[in-house]
Amino acid sequence: MASRDQEQKTGRTDFAGEAVATRDVYGATLIELGEKNENIVVLDADLSGSTKTKGFSKAFPERFFNMGISEQDLVGTAGGLSLTGKIPFASTFAIFESGRAWEQVRQTIGYSSLNVKLVATHSGLTVGEDGASHQALEDITLMRVIPGLTVIVPADGYETKQALDAITEYKGPVYMRLGRSKVPPVMPEGYEFRIGRAHTFSLGNDATIVATGIMVSAALKARDILAKEGIDAGVINMSTIKPLDGESLLAAARKSRLIVTAEEHSIIGGLGGAVSEFLSENCPVRVLRIGTKDTFGRSGSPDELLKEYGLTADNISDTIRRNNR
Amino acid sequence: MQTILNSRDIGYLEEMAREMRIEIVRMLEKSGSGHTGGSLSAADIVSALYFYKMRHRPEDPKWVGRDRFVLSKGHAAPVLYAALALSGYMDRSMLCSLRKLNCPLQGHPSSKMLAGVEVSTGSLGQGLSIANGMALGLRLDKRDSRVYCLLGDGESQEGQVWEAAMSAAHYKLDNICAILDSNGLQIDGKVSDVMNIEPVEDKWKAFGWHTLPIDGHNMKAIADALDAAEKVKEKPCIIIAKTIKGKGVSIFEGKAEYHGLAPTAAELDVAIKELGGNGK
Numbered sequence: 001m002a003s004r005d006q007e008q009k010t011g012r013t014d015f016a017g018e019a020v021a022t023r024d025v026y027g028a029t030l031i032e033l034g035e036k037n038e039n040i041v042v043l044d045a046d047l048s049g050s051t052k053t054k055g056f057s058k059a060f061p062e063r064f065f066n067m068g069i070s071e072q073d074l075v076g077t078a079g080g081l082s083l084t085g086k087i088p089f090a091s092t093f094a095i096f097e098s099g100r101a102w103e104q105v106r107q108t109i110g111y112s113s114l115n116v117k118l119v120a121t122h123s124g125l126t127v128g129e130d131g132a133s134h135q136a137l138e139d140i141t142l143m144r145v146i147p148g149l150t151v152i153v154p155a156d157g158y159e160t161k162q163a164l165d166a167i168t169e170y171k172g173p174v175y176m177r178l179g180r181s182k183v184p185p186v187m188p189e190g191y192e193f194r195i196g197r198a199h200t201f202s203l204g205n206d207a208t209i210v211a212t213g214i215m216v217s218a219a220l221k222a223r224d225i226l227a228k229e230g231i232d233a234g235v236i237n238m239s240t241i242k243p244l245d246g247e248s249l250l251a252a253a254r255k256s257r258l259i260v261t262a263e264e265h266s267i268i269g270g271l272g273g274a275v276s277e278f279l280s281e282n283c284p285v286r287v288l289r290i291g292t293k294d295t296f297g298r299s300g301s302p303d304e305l306l307k308e309y310g311l312t313a314d315n316i317s318d319t320i321r322r323n324n325r
Numbered sequence: 326m327q328t329i330l331n332s333r334d335i336g337y338l339e340e341m342a343r344e345m346r347i348e349i350v351r352m353l354e355k356s357g358s359g360h361t362g363g364s365l366s367a368a369d370i371v372s373a374l375y376f377y378k379m380r381h382r383p384e385d386p387k388w389v390g391r392d393r394f395v396l397s398k399g400h401a402a403p404v405l406y407a408a409l410a411l412s413g414y415m416d417r418s419m420l421c422s423l424r425k426l427n428c429p430l431q432g433h434p435s436s437k438m439l440a441g442v443e444v445s446t447g448s449l450g451q452g453l454s455i456a457n458g459m460a461l462g463l464r465l466d467k468r469d470s471r472v473y474c475l476l477g478d479g480e481s482q483e484g485q486v487w488e489a490a491m492s493a494a495h496y497k498l499d500n501i502c503a504i505l506d507s508n509g510l511q512i513d514g515k516v517s518d519v520m521n522i523e524p525v526e527d528k529w530k531a532f533g534w535h536t537l538p539i540d541g542h543n544m545k546a547i548a549d550a551l552d553a554a555e556k557v558k559e560k561p562c563i564i565i566a567k568t569i570k571g572k573g574v575s576i577f578e579g580k581a582e583y584h585g586l587a588p589t590a591a592e593l594d595v596a597i598k599e600l601g602g603n604g605k
Contacts, residue, residue, distance in 0.1 A: 067492060073485060084458075
């Protein structure tokens with residue numbers, strides 16, 4: 001089991017200070033959670049090797065259900081399991097979980113407010129070579145519009161682990177967005193994830209970058225680039241997109257002349273949309289959104305794609321520099 | 326009439342179905358909108374479930390040992406509401422609040438708003454997957470509770486129904502019993518004209534299900550089929566109930582237009598007379 005190897009290799013399961021794919025953390029954490037809580041069940045739609053639920057399937061075969069390539073049935077079955085007191089984690093690629101089964105998530109999971117954890121992997125451009133059909137750039141938008149659904153996008157392995165513990169405790173529907181590729185560690189030692197609470201690294205007088213997922217790492221790099229030029233930029237990790245941490249946003253908007261959002265997702269309706277909605281009503285300030293524009297992804301290596309679509313630290317620092325008065 | 330749960334008295338079950346039909350047409354006339362035909366076609370089946378077969382406690386809707394009912398064809402909400410009221414989950418007088426603002430009797434059933442509704446339905450094709458999940462969970466817990474899921478024949482045009490059909494057989498869910506309310510009509514006309522689903526029994530057989538075709542208005546046949554379904558092991562079972570849309574009221578019977586139309590006051594008078602009600 002890859003996840004077991006991971007544990008042995010690192011000698012710990014909190015993933016602090018480690019470059020790791022969030023999906024690998026998911027696989028390892030599921031086994032840990034499954035050992036602690038026998039109500040945890042896991043469902044997948046023929047992608048357990050990729051979503052990393054396979055480790056759980058081997059450790060607890062009687063509590064794992066492969067639904068085959070049928071995402072609508074995956075979501076509905078997870079809903080039914082939750083109605084018998086189980087805590088289902090249902091996984092597939094982000095575009096299929098949020099897109100193919102959107103109306104099942106809305107009607108069965110959201111409307112009935114079921115305790116189902118939709119943990120989707122392979123979000124964003126960093127899916128890479130598989131191309132647009134498999135790159136979810138719309139899932140945050142699709143999931144956050146559903147009433148009562150909590151939407152979480154962890155920034156690194158450490159936060160993923162903590163967020164998984166938190167959503168297991170939390171009673172209610174959750175969508176968690178994970179990635180395929182390795183991400184560098186960004187969250188500080190001792191950091192404690194709480195649903196609905198952003199982490200403010202710092203607030204900048206000139207700008208604050210509100211980032212989510214893998215873009216938190218890029219945002220921190222951009223801050224360092226700008227600091228050398230005397231531009232004071234801050235960074236917030238908005239790992240819970242819904243409910244949005246308005247307090248942290250207000251603090252940033254009061255201090256910074258400019259807010260820049262950064263996400264590996266469409267700027268339409270995602271983090272940028274959520275932040276713009278909140279600030280335009282509560283503390284109007286200029287907001288610039290970095291993310292994919294009104295477009296699909298394409299094949300390429302993850303790094304090539306991030307450059308091609310303007311999702312690098314340089315893109316963030318350029319945007320702030322250009323708009324710095 | 327005194328309500329008795331788990332009675333196998335066919336005359337009593339028929340009487341409860343008749344009372345349910347009276348409540349159905351009454352609440353629909355009062356609301357001025359809703360689904361008449363598909364509620365009436367399922368009344369006998371739902372009567373047999375709530376007053377004979379299912380183990381449930383209206384005074385304790387979340388009782389852990391209960392059998393579960395999923396109304397996958399959620400537009401037949403009035404038949405579920407009638408069964409819930411007659412078996413004691415709510416006062417009968419609540420039925421007249423159907424579809425009214427801020428009332429728990431939503432146009433399609435909402436589990437968050439009404440005790441006794443296991444899960445919200447209304448968007449077609451989703452109930453069987455949910456029922457399968459319940460059946461898997463109950464089996465994990467080694468409970469002998471059974472799960473009943475009422476499907477429509479028009480609803481069977483939804484692809485998810487067949488995804489779920491495959492899953493139930495794959496996981497050998499013998500604690501689930503689906504019931505197909507095969508009334509032959511959908512909003513746009515005959516199921517066979519709109520999008521033919523026949524040969525539907527062959528389809529379920531091919532998907533690995535045990536099938537029990539019956540006359541869905543013959544109470545003894547329904548009760549017998551529900552008993553027989555319990556004895557099937559290692560595979561799921563579906564009762565294919567041939568029914569008449571609008572059953573029990575001649576002016577609604579076999580008419581596709583009453584899929585989504587509520588009775589007028591004049592039609593209610595006819596309906597109550599035919600159903601032998603007191604005209605109130």
